[in-house]
Amino acid sequence: MRTPFSFLIFFIFSYLFAQESTLSTRVSTFTIQAPQLQSTKKIWVYLPKNYEISSKKYPVIYMHDAQNLFETKSSYAGEWNVDETLDSISAQVIIVGIEHGGAKRIDELTPFTHPKYGGGKADNYLDFIVNTLKPEIDKTYRTKSDAKNTAIMGSSLGGLVSFYAALKYPKVFGKVGCFSPSFWFNRNELHTVMEQTPEFKTKIYFLCGDNEGDADVIPDLENVEKWVNTKRCECKKLNKKVIVKGGQHNEKLWRESFKKAYLWLF
DSSP states (O other), X not given: OOOOHHHHHHHHHHHXXXXXXXXXXXXXXXXXXXXXXXXXXXXXXXXXXXXXXXOOOBOEEEEEOGGGTSOTTTOSSOOOOHHHHHHHTTOOOEEEEEOOOGGGHXXXXXXXXXXXXXXXXXXXXXXXXXXXXXXXXXXXXXXXXSGGGEEEEEETHHHHHHHHHHHHOTTTOXXXXXXXXXXGGGHHHHHHHHHTOOOOOOEEEEEEESOSSOTTHHHHHHHHHHHHHHSSOGGGOXXXXXXXXTOOSSHHHHHHHHHHHHHHHO
């Protein structure tokens, strides 16, 4: 017997809504005006164990695409399990996740316009993080607000904008997690910015897979790493490159790599 279409739709939605939330009780959300983006932003905040009963201050990691970090229901293709991972090692860090702007995601996470895909409004997005969101976070939570204790991390276009943030705001972000960065989007313009950058002191963790479906991802990453190495002695061990055998451009790779990246950065 053929299943009625309306029943099929009901079944699909019932299944989706029946999924249990994977969100830790250590995560809360709030919204904030983002005048630089002419919008509001939903922010997800993870607080470490014992935050409520301690008086100490904590380092902060700002992360993009918050919908994919903590909760399966809101994720596009699976979550990073950031909260469960940090809970499992009793990590002493605050995570600030910034939801992407949906259809405006490419605009927000790319520094320069691409001839085919547009974008190019990351300056406004980073202005929001640095001059609107970060002051609010530092006022509301017990943070270590200096660059040494402030990181920015993301994947794909989030990896691109995180590296760009380190170039533009070296006195704000002292650590970067650069996962599967889409350097191809602004390869030439980024090269120009790097050439105009006199020094680079940021600690940075580069990660990609060798099966990401983009033949340029590894050469692009290695070219950026070579530039970084021209700005400081490799003996300082301020950057690490990890290429995961079989790793694909997806949340599975980033989820399984997050803990090692966090432990190395901090």
